[in-house]
Amino acid sequence: MKYIQFPLSLSIIALLLPLNSLQLSAAMVHQESWQISQAFKPPKRQGPPVSAGGSTRGSSSCITENKSLTPLIPTNKLGLTFSERPTLFWFVPQNSAKTANLALVTYPEKKLLYETTLTLPNKSGIIGYTLPENSPTLEIGKTYRWYLTLACNQQDFSGNPTVDGWVERIQPDSSISQALAKANARNLPSIYAEAGIWYEALASLVQLRRSEPKNLTHILNWRQFLQSVKLSAIASEPLLTIQNSKFKIQN
Numbered sequence: 001m002k003y004i005q006f007p008l009s010l011s012i013i014a015l016l017l018p019l020n021s022l023q024l025s026a027a028m029v030h031q032e033s034w035q036i037s038q039a040f041k042p043p044k045r046q047g048p049p050v051s052a053g054g055s056t057r058g059s060s061s062c063i064t065e066n067k068s069l070t071p072l073i074p075t076n077k078l079g080l081t082f083s084e085r086p087t088l089f090w091f092v093p094q095n096s097a098k099t100a101n102l103a104l105v106t107y108p109e110k111k112l113l114y115e116t117t118l119t120l121p122n123k124s125g126i127i128g129y130t131l132p133e134n135s136p137t138l139e140i141g142k143t144y145r146w147y148l149t150l151a152c153n154q155q156d157f158s159g160n161p162t163v164d165g166w167v168e169r170i171q172p173d174s175s176i177s178q179a180l181a182k183a184n185a186r187n188l189p190s191i192y193a194e195a196g197i198w199y200e201a202l203a204s205l206v207q208l209r210r211s212e213p214k215n216l217t218h219i220l221n222w223r224q225f226l227q228s229v230k231l232s233a234i235a236s237e238p239l240l241t242i243q244n245s246k247f248k249i250q251n
Helices: 010-016 026-031 174-182 188-195 198-211 216-227
Strands: 004-007 033-036 078-081 087-092 099-107 112-119 125-130 143-150 162-169
Touching (some): 078 198, 087 143, 174 188, 198 216
Parallel strands (some): 078 162
Antiparallel strands (some): 087 125, 099 112, 099 143, 143 162
16 A cells, blocks of 8 residues: 655644634654555446436425535545445534435335434535444445435425445455454554445545544545545544434444
């Protein structure tokens, strides 16, 4: 794996991070050397079966700031997973809706597999939702499409802001399985990113950010990871927790 390694200075912190995001002494900065892991490496495979739409404001949008509802997925809208119940992530801007509807549909049957209502936080940020234990498992080799819709208009959902994306579950090969068995939490993001396993790469990065929110290595890795899939605009957004989400990562 390739790394960019450099002594971290106060000037770099000033350029890359909000001034109030960290409280580090000059001594700590002087003594530490940090590594930025490589960006997400998309797998060499076809994109989703049909073009997946991006963010749609909708005719009855209740978004109250100049930002868009944004799914955290690669640019081709298809993410791979090893998990039978992966975690999905979105950036949700400030809005007046109290809930959002999540639907998961099989492909090519277009059969509704799972549907739930998410209680939204009262501020903008990135939220995640892990498919629960009582939801159907994703089958290996199958592709699914998900939709997240803000419930701006409870009577007519047709004009509500909606984003969609795809998830395909695959089986890890023996080399990746061995690497994961030996890995600790800090190694997981790079293993998944190198293998092109989007949902676990993202979830493991989020887990590190939550466990050590002021760790510069995790912050820089997070920013480079999102930049590699053209999501730099939301890299500084806070990680939020929703009431009915049980966040976890499955190897």
